[in-house]
Amino acid sequence: MSVRKRRGVRAYALGVDAEAAACAALARDGWTVLARRLRTPAGEIDAVAEKDGLLAIVEVKARPTLAGAAVSLSARQRARLLTAAEILLAEHPDWGRAGVRFDVLLVDAAGAVRRIADAFRLEG
Secondary structure (H helix, E strand, C coil): CCHHHHHHHHHHHHHHHHHHHHHHHHHHCCCEEEEEEEEECCEEEEEEEEECCEEEEEEEEECCCHHHHHCCCCHHHHHHHHHHHHHHHHHCCCCCCCCEEEEEEEECCCCCEEEEEEEECCCC
């Protein structure tokens, strides 16, 4: 297996592990995870969770440090998530009765999870 292929396999496994840690943290905080790795024509949504009618569209970022994870969400990724969320909500109009927000869950190398709730909004 090539070095590039090994890196890709390792990155995929780390991403899956980070998403599992993030979803476990959501569940501990009383959220119901409605979907994971949800594919839309605009791109993938890492997780969708609901608590008391509030829907969270969740992006998981894993980096060696929480600070590194916090700065890793690009404007392009935010735009993709907004478009994917529009598609998702059109397909599930019953989701998000009490509102919708975008949360970013950060996961560091030790598996610590931190949430940035309502991390960004549609601008303009």
